[in-house]
Amino acid sequence: DQQVKQNSPSLSVQEGRISILNCDYTNSMFDYFLWYKKYPAEGPTFLISISSIKDKNEDGRFTVFLNKSAKHLSLHIVPSQPGDSAVYFCAARPFSGAGSYQLTFGKGTKLSVIP
């Protein structure tokens, strides 16, 4: 049973437009969420995170939105650039307590930004 779901395996966006990557989770114990970016032959790179006490976190071109009641989060990239082409993983964990650093990942969404 997948506790973190990324239902879109791939997404293509024109350069300069907005990219929206979605993630759903089922475990109510999750209250800290992270997005990682992965290029081929490299390990995942941390991008941005959000805790459940917030509904939005912004870092430059990247914004993560959290809808806790819907157990849904999304990553917005504006404007999208060709260098953003990568696989994006959504991850979740409990904020504190036992197991609070172990991450549960989605399957990833491959973003292609077309010049």
Added chain:
Amino acid sequence: SAVISQKPSRDICQRGTSLTIQCQVDSQVTMMFWYRQQPGQSLTLIATANQGSEATYESGFVIDKFPISRPNLTFSTLTVSNMSPEDSSIYLCSVVRQGDTEAFFGQGTRLTVV
């Protein structure tokens, strides 16, 4: 971010053999983990590497198959034992430093078992 060196970066191994993967971090870290990414799948946690004691394994992973060592705060190894083609995956070392809320990853080891 922490600098994580993972070796080897890739290997092709014969079934029935074992491979040891090393993870070296440039600074002392609170926690070290090993993940596996099977083809087309998400990253799955194998175990938490505990310094000076036995690793804590997740459901579905056992010490006999994936022995782990962590002799100090900056180094850990994962061994994939008695390999079969189903073990073909990317294996990733991950660390969390004191005070950090995010985990950092090594570049991964791409293992192919033939």
